[in-house]
Amino acid sequence: MEGPETDASFHFSGIEKYFNSYTLTGRMNCVLATFRGIALMVLYFKVKYKNTPAMNGTLTDFKLYLICEVPMPGEANANSSCNAQLVR
Amino acid sequence: MNENLFASFITPTMMGLPIVMLIIMFPSILFPSPNRLINNRLISLQQWLVQLTSKQMLAIHNYKGQTWALMLMSLILFIGSTNLLGLLPHSFTPTTQLSMNLGMAIPLWAGTVITGFRHKTKASLAHFLPQGTPIPLIPMLVVIETISLFIQPMALAVRLTANITAGHLLMHLIGGATLALTNITVPAALITFIILILLTILEFAVALIQAYVFTLLVSLYLHDNT
Numbered sequence: 001m002e003g004p005e006t007d008a009s010f011h012f013s014g015i016e017k018y019f020n021s022y023t024l025t026g027r028m029n030c031v032l033a034t035f036r037g038i039a040l041m042v043l044y045f046k047v048k049y050k051n052t053p054a055m056n057g058t059l060t061d062f063k064l065y066l067i068c069e070v071p072m073p074g075e076a077n078a079n080s081s082c083n084a085q086l087v088r
Numbered sequence: 089m090n091e092n093l094f095a096s097f098i099t100p101t102m103m104g105l106p107i108v109m110l111i112i113m114f115p116s117i118l119f120p121s122p123n124r125l126i127n128n129r130l131i132s133l134q135q136w137l138v139q140l141t142s143k144q145m146l147a148i149h150n151y152k153g154q155t156w157a158l159m160l161m162s163l164i165l166f167i168g169s170t171n172l173l174g175l176l177p178h179s180f181t182p183t184t185q186l187s188m189n190l191g192m193a194i195p196l197w198a199g200t201v202i203t204g205f206r207h208k209t210k211a212s213l214a215h216f217l218p219q220g221t222p223i224p225l226i227p228m229l230v231v232i233e234t235i236s237l238f239i240q241p242m243a244l245a246v247r248l249t250a251n252i253t254a255g256h257l258l259m260h261l262i263g264g265a266t267l268a269l270t271n272i273t274v275p276a277a278l279i280t281f282i283i284l285i286l287l288t289i290l291e292f293a294v295a296l297i298q299a300y301v302f303t304l305l306v307s308l309y310l311h312d313n314t
Contacts, residue, residue, distance in 0.1 A: 021221040027214035034230040 063087045093260060097253065100180045112182050115169035138165070145307055152207070153314040163192070164303040171252060171295030175288070184253045189245035196306045197241040204313025212313060244305055251298050255291045262287060
């Protein structure tokens with residue numbers, strides 16, 4: 001059965017004293033470190049993509065007109081031409 | 089036929105007023121309160137049953153866990169009596185509604201978790217990591233254990249809802265099939281009728297077992313946190 005009394009039977013040194021999967025303290029610290037790591041990752045991605053918007057500019061309505069001159073079938077020296085006109 | 093199949097799960101109304109609260113409160117009037125030192129046979133039998141269940145259920149708990157005795161006994165009596173009353177023809181069973189079962193499961197589960205975090209914070213946090221986990225697997229297992237913790241109330245509620253709803257639907261279907269077969273072939277109708285009787289006996293057992301399982305799981309979550 002796990003508990004403070006069985007924790008004394010484990011002898012770790014260095015960083016393993018605080019982060020291991022055997023003692024109560026070690027497991028708690030691993031869990032907290034995992035949660036903090038996930039929270040940091042979420043915060044990082046939120047801040048990173050908050051400062052780069054997809055599009056700059058103001059929303060405005062435009063109409064695009066394509067005006068073409070198409071010659072009649074019987075006309076001589078006829079050329080078709082098209083003009084594009086952007087109207088706000 | 090399709091509309092009639094689910095008609096028994098619609099919230100009941102009487103003259104336009106919803107009576108679901110009355111139906112939920114109804115089982116409580118079926119349990120008489122002991123008002124004498126030595127009571128009549130019915131109350132004595134009720135007391136004996138409650139004592140038997142509470143002794144068996146609270147044996148694993150320490151002092152703190154045993155303060156939940158009243159809650160756990162009320163829970164098992166309520167769910168058991170509601171499920172059994174739902175087996176009466178044309179009755180409404182509140183425990184077929186997921187909303188009601190979630191309303192029972194989430195507060196009880198949250199109560200056990202909050203109790204654990206308040207009184208044994210270190211042990212409750214350490215529970216998220218099984219002892220002896222290899223180091224490379226630690227982050228993944230912490231995430232998995234967190235998900236399994238939050239799945240617990242959903243599983244509690246859905247288990248009860250699905251079991252009771254499925255049983256009632258099956259009884260409805262097989263009852264309808266028996267009636268339909270009576271006009272076609274009587275031997276087949278007899279076989280279906282026998283199946284219906286066996287299913288009804290099973291549903292009586294399921295009604296009590298599901299009440300016990302729900303309460304036992306809440307009791308186990310409490311034991312983990314006290």
